[in-house]
Amino acid sequence: MSEAPRVALFVTCLVDLFRPSVGFAAVKLMQDAGCTVEVPEAQTCCGQPAYNSGDRKDTIAIAKQVIAAFEGYDHVVAPSGSCAGMIMKHYPELLADDPDWETRATDLAGRTHELISFLTDVLKVENVAAAFDGTVTYHDSCSGLRELGIHDQPRQLLDGVDGLHLRELEDANVCCGFGGTFCVKYPDISNRMVSNKTEQIVATGAETLLAGDMGCLMNMAGKLQREGANVRVRHVAEVLAGMTDTPAIGEPSDGSAN
Amino acid sequence: MSGSTTRNFKANAARELANDTLRAALTKSKGHFTDGRTTAAENLPEFEALRDQSRDIKNHTIENLDFYLEAYEEKVRESGGHVHWARTAEDARQIVLGICRSVDAKAVNKGKSMISEECEINEMLEANGIRAVETDLGEYIIQLRGEKPSHIIAPAVHLTKGQVEESFRANHTHLDPDRVLEEPPTLLDEARTILRKKYFEAEVGMTGANLLIAETGSSIIVTNEGNGDLSQLIPKVHIVLASVEKIVPTLEDASTILRVLARSATGQEFSSYTTLSTGPKREGDPDGPEQYHVILLDNGRTDMIGTEFQEMLRCIRCGACMNHCPVYQSVGGHAYGWVYPGPMGSVLSPGLLGVDEAGHLPNASTFCGRCEEVCPVRIPLPKMMRNWREQEFEKHLSPGTARVGLGLWAFMAKRPKLYQLATGLQMRLLARIGHAKGRLSSLPLAKGWTKYRELPAPEGRTFQSRWKSGERPL
Numbered sequence: 001m002s003e004a005p006r007v008a009l010f011v012t013c014l015v016d017l018f019r020p021s022v023g024f025a026a027v028k029l030m031q032d033a034g035c036t037v038e039v040p041e042a043q044t045c046c047g048q049p050a051y052n053s054g055d056r057k058d059t060i061a062i063a064k065q066v067i068a069a070f071e072g073y074d075h076v077v078a079p080s081g082s083c084a085g086m087i088m089k090h091y092p093e094l095l096a097d098d099p100d101w102e103t104r105a106t107d108l109a110g111r112t113h114e115l116i117s118f119l120t121d122v123l124k125v126e127n128v129a130a131a132f133d134g135t136v137t138y139h140d141s142c143s144g145l146r147e148l149g150i151h152d153q154p155r156q157l158l159d160g161v162d163g164l165h166l167r168e169l170e171d172a173n174v175c176c177g178f179g180g181t182f183c184v185k186y187p188d189i190s191n192r193m194v195s196n197k198t199e200q201i202v203a204t205g206a207e208t209l210l211a212g213d214m215g216c217l218m219n220m221a222g223k224l225q226r227e228g229a230n231v232r233v234r235h236v237a238e239v240l241a242g243m244t245d246t247p248a249i250g251e252p253s254d255g256s257a258n
Numbered sequence: 259m260s261g262s263t264t265r266n267f268k269a270n271a272a273r274e275l276a277n278d279t280l281r282a283a284l285t286k287s288k289g290h291f292t293d294g295r296t297t298a299a300e301n302l303p304e305f306e307a308l309r310d311q312s313r314d315i316k317n318h319t320i321e322n323l324d325f326y327l328e329a330y331e332e333k334v335r336e337s338g339g340h341v342h343w344a345r346t347a348e349d350a351r352q353i354v355l356g357i358c359r360s361v362d363a364k365a366v367n368k369g370k371s372m373i374s375e376e377c378e379i380n381e382m383l384e385a386n387g388i389r390a391v392e393t394d395l396g397e398y399i400i401q402l403r404g405e406k407p408s409h410i411i412a413p414a415v416h417l418t419k420g421q422v423e424e425s426f427r428a429n430h431t432h433l434d435p436d437r438v439l440e441e442p443p444t445l446l447d448e449a450r451t452i453l454r455k456k457y458f459e460a461e462v463g464m465t466g467a468n469l470l471i472a473e474t475g476s477s478i479i480v481t482n483e484g485n486g487d488l489s490q491l492i493p494k495v496h497i498v499l500a501s502v503e504k505i506v507p508t509l510e511d512a513s514t515i516l517r518v519l520a521r522s523a524t525g526q527e528f529s530s531y532t533t534l535s536t537g538p539k540r541e542g543d544p545d546g547p548e549q550y551h552v553i554l555l556d557n558g559r560t561d562m563i564g565t566e567f568q569e570m571l572r573c574i575r576c577g578a579c580m581n582h583c584p585v586y587q588s589v590g591g592h593a594y595g596w597v598y599p600g601p602m603g604s605v606l607s608p609g610l611l612g613v614d615e616a617g618h619l620p621n622a623s624t625f626c627g628r629c630e631e632v633c634p635v636r637i638p639l640p641k642m643m644r645n646w647r648e649q650e651f652e653k654h655l656s657p658g659t660a661r662v663g664l665g666l667w668a669f670m671a672k673r674p675k676l677y678q679l680a681t682g683l684q685m686r687l688l689a690r691i692g693h694a695k696g697r698l699s700s701l702p703l704a705k706g707w708t709k710y711r712e713l714p715a716p717e718g719r720t721f722q723s724r725w726k727s728g729e730r731p732l
């Protein structure tokens with residue numbers, strides 16, 4: 001590439017708030033692949049909580065704010081299939097009645113990518129220089145899988161991680177029961193769904209569970225821990241970036257993070 | 259509408275979740291349907307193209323619904339049959355009753371029909387002293403048990419073999435206690451023995467229709483037991499009760515749709531029996547009914563035309579969406595509280611019952627998208643569930659506490675500086691509380707979450723504040 005692509009990181013609200021490590025891992029992966037990464041300041045959330053609650057007006061306001069904040073970058077990348085899917089598939093539809101904004105939304109949608117598929121499909125990364133000793137299993141988050149077709153990409157990169165062994169999860173394509181506000185609006189149903197999931201995770205015998213979306217990861221980690229299962233949970237970017245010194249999701253820290 | 263407990267979805271779901279037998283039954287059937295569909299789809303290279311064609315056929319028909327319905331009516335008349343229009347379920351009940359009375363019917367043999375469930379035909383018949391005999395094995399079983407179907411193609415999918423055997427022994431009192439009734443074939447045999455006798459007793463046979471064909475005035479039913487054929491051939495009168503959107507223009511169109519129907523439903527290439535019926539018995543026909551009636555039910559469907567829910571009228575009732583739905587597979591069909599469960603019900607029921615009654619259903623979805631992925635006529639089910647949520651939000655039907663929470667969140671999300679300040683503080687606080695364990699086991703405002711799981715504690719400062727203070731990956 002002649003000039004380093006200028007990439008804006010859409011960090012996503014959950015990574016921003018709960019797991020900054022994933023943001024830094026994303027930045028590292030993209031920098032290693034030759035990108036200049038920036039983090040636009042005017043970002044909060046992609047608007048899905050409002051969108052999925054039927055609050056169209058607030059969703060549109062948030063979408064416009066995101067569109068404005070991310071104008072001018074070669075690419076916009078999110079470490080989440082769900083948030084990337086929101087921008088890529090739903091913003092243009094939401095703004096379809098407003099020609100100016102629709103054009104801007106479509107332009108942003110065309111420049112937006114989910115992190116792992118951005119690495120493999122756009123930057124043509126074939127191998128990451130990372131090592132991870134152990135057996136992992138992988139859950140395909142719904143939006144990434146079904147809205148964006150992300151399935152092979154993470155497996156391809158994980159395959160190149162030294163010492164890592166991937167054991168496939170049965171029903172890896174079935175929802176974990178997170179569903180944003182669903183998990184607190186219908187806790188009993190969500191619980192059944194996540195219990196089915198953790199049962200299958202434990203059955204793989206893997207020590208670590210990986211996925212590409214913080215919401216699903218927090219849901220599955222929280223359930224595994226409540227059940228006392230001996231499985232660590234991480235965002236796939238952490239492993240690919242070789243940044244696994246931080247405690248896994250929901251595990252006690254060594255006290256230096258504050 | 260009477261009989262709906264959709265409003266109580268949450269309580270219904272809690273009850274069903276506690277039912278271990280249901281869980282066992284659902285676990286058993288799930289893989290059968292989903293693996294079957296996957297294999298059937300993979301084995302037919304043109305499957306995806308057929309889905310597109312089926313979608314287009316249905317779209318075209320719905321856009322010209324009056325034209326094709328009138329053409330159909332004319333053909334039915336030409337073949338000697340009668341067409342009755344029912345605007346409402348009550349209209350349909352009255353028409354059925356009128357026909358039954360005209361032949362002094364004591365019993366009605368019934369093929370499986372969801373429209374009959376929607377119109378509560380059995381209840382009406384019984385109230386008027388007419389026996390309703392369900393002839394589909396699944397329907398027969400739940401009739402014995404006094405239950406409602408829990409699935410649109412597999413009405414008794416919520417039951418285990420053991421429960422079925424129990425019901426047979428309780429009702430078929432002639433049964434030798436030593437007779438083995440453990441496997442589906444032996445159960446089917448037993449049901450057949452009883453039903454065969456009944457076929458010859460009824461004056462009226464009633465079926466639904468999977469498709470109605472405008473070109474020929476025929477109706478089609480597909481079954482795996484052949485029960486529908488006997489129900490409609492033997493009695494004097496055959497009533498077809500179908501909703502208006504079942505119509506397709508031509509036989510060719512019907513065959514396109516049939517090629518995706520069974521594959522999506524059960525993974526079969528074709529159902530065991532595909533039966534066309536056109537008018538009453540003609541001169542020289544060896545058998546067939548003397549009278550042939552078609553009742554075309556609207557019951558709110560045409561009101562969906564021209565709205566964002568029009569595409570729902572493409573549904574061919576294959577059941578694939580519920581077979582693949584993790585929510586349906588968790589709570590089963592009865593939790594939905596009315597005739598149509600699963601994703602298709604979550605879109606259709608608010609349309610037919612009103613969003614005030616069925617408002618929970620479109621909310622009880624994670625939008626995982628599996629239903630849309632498998633729907634043979636590519637109905638964007640999640641999108642339409644979201645449309646219902648938008649209507650609820652606009653009508654202020656969503657719960658007040660949720661609205662306040664969402665409003666507050668949206669207020670912040672639209673103000674990045676304030677948002678970052680507030681969330682920065684909150685996360686540091688949460689991180690401090692959860693510091694020792696790395697997680698929180700209870701949190702007042704997140705009870706729905708912490709009732710069942712730990713809440714992973716935030717790492718500490720937010721990504722944005724760390725980035726702003728110059729931190730970069732090593």
Ligand code: SF4
Pocket residue numbers: 572573574575576577578579580601602629632633634635636637
């Ligand atoms: S919505 Fe689609 S998948 Fe569900 S029953 Fe109807 S046609 Fe089948």
